[in-house]
Amino acid sequence: MENVLKLILVLDTLIGDVLSGTTSGDVHHRGILEGWFGAHLWNSRAIVLLATALLVFAPLVSFKRLDSLRYTSALSVALAVVFVVITAGIAIIKLFNGTVAMPKLFPELDGLNSIWNLFTAVPVLVTAYICHYNVHSIDNELEDRTQIKPIVRTSLFLCSSVYIATSFFAYLLFGEGTLDDVLANFDANLGIPFSSVFDDIVRVSYAAHVMLVFPIVFFALRLNLDGLLFPTSRHISRDNKRFAIITVSLLAVIYLAAILIPSIWDAFQFTGATAAVLIGFIFPAMVILRDSYGIASKRDKILAVTMIVLAVLSNSVALYSDAMNIFRKKEVA
Incomplete structure (x- = not known):
């Protein structure tokens, strides 16, 4: 449940960054609304997130079955594909025009700190694949439960394709200037005709994608919290009353937390380095070691122990690096 809550906070923070803008170092990257209308109170982060919660999230999270969200889920996938296609198209056009600089293929390791910083990417990758909390809910609503395996495999393949394509073409397009939140890169001239139009299409499509993903993740959070509080x-x-109280309470907590999170990168790092690792690696390995039904082989248990050790070591380093980076930023400021 903790991981689901953190993931929702990441999504909410991302929406705030895209719509209202974000600051990286001393540079402010304008959000969609700020770029269109200028900076005003009504398009500040707090107001925009409040409007999103009331006008978009509230209606979508009021559904009591995942099946009711099938069309919005399909639309969210389509919007993610739009984002990838446009990014890839721009990168390919600039590549043929010779206006794309050759990006570095390998990181520069100039000391121990550089090696530690490599570990900060691990939690982000882990977070991307922590999605199995909805599998049981989907399985329960399927008429033919044998479909769950191909559904999961197709989902993982699609997600992997989108992740790889996005990272490849975004880095090819922006090179060393690629920001933690790559959407912030789309607030400037891309060096192609109708650049501002493509900037807006990319950011609007992805903001809409995140909004439509939110209720899917929220469904699992609400279900888990209810099971914890009212087993x-x-x-x-x-129970309509309990449903409404838990839904409103969670939306309020998520809204307040999303305003306070300073950076989408910080949210991804600490989410991946804590709850995501527990849910994705440590807890499954512990289930194997417990072996309640006596079906785990010696090889399974060795792999489980190895997984726990690697997860603890790598993410301890990641947490240390994340914390040190935050302290350094405060010292510089």
């Missing part, structure tokens, strides 16, 4: 009560979908 003996009837299902939350059959």
Whole structure:
């Protein structure tokens, strides 16, 4: 549940960055609304997130079945593909025009700190694939439960394709100027005709994509929290009062936390280095070691121990690097 909550905060923070803008170092990257209308109180981060929560999130999270979100989910996937296609198209056009500089293929390791910093990317990658908390809910609503395996495999393949294509073409396009939140790179002239139009299409499509993903993740959070607080009560979908109270309370907490999170990169790093690692690696390995049904082989248990050790070591380093980077930023400021 902790990981689901943190992931939702990441999504909410990303929406705030895209719509209202974000600051990287001393440079402020304008959000969509700020670019269109200028900086005003009504398009500040707090107001924009509040409007998003009331006008977009509230109606979508009011559904009691995942099946009710099938069309918005399909649309969110389509919007993610639009983002990738446009980014790839711009990168390819600039590549043929000879206006893309050759990016570095390998990081520069100029000391121990550089090696530590490499570990900060691991939690971000881990967070991207922590999505299995919805598998059981989807499985329960399927008429033919044998479909769950191809559904999961197709989802992982699609996600991997989008991640790889986005990272490759974005880095090819922006090179060393690629920001933690790559969407912030689309607030400047891309060096192609109708650059501002493509900038807006990319950011609007991805902001809409994130908004439509939010209720899917929220569904699992609400279900898990209800099971934790009311383990003996009837299902939350059959109790309108409990459903409304938990939904409103969670939206309020998420809204307040999203305003306070300073950076999408910080959110991804600490989410991936804590809850995501527990959910994705340590807890599954512990289940194997416990082996309640006596079906785990010796090889399985060795792999489980290895997974726990690697997860703890790598993410301890990542947490240390994240914390040190934050302290350095404060000292510089």
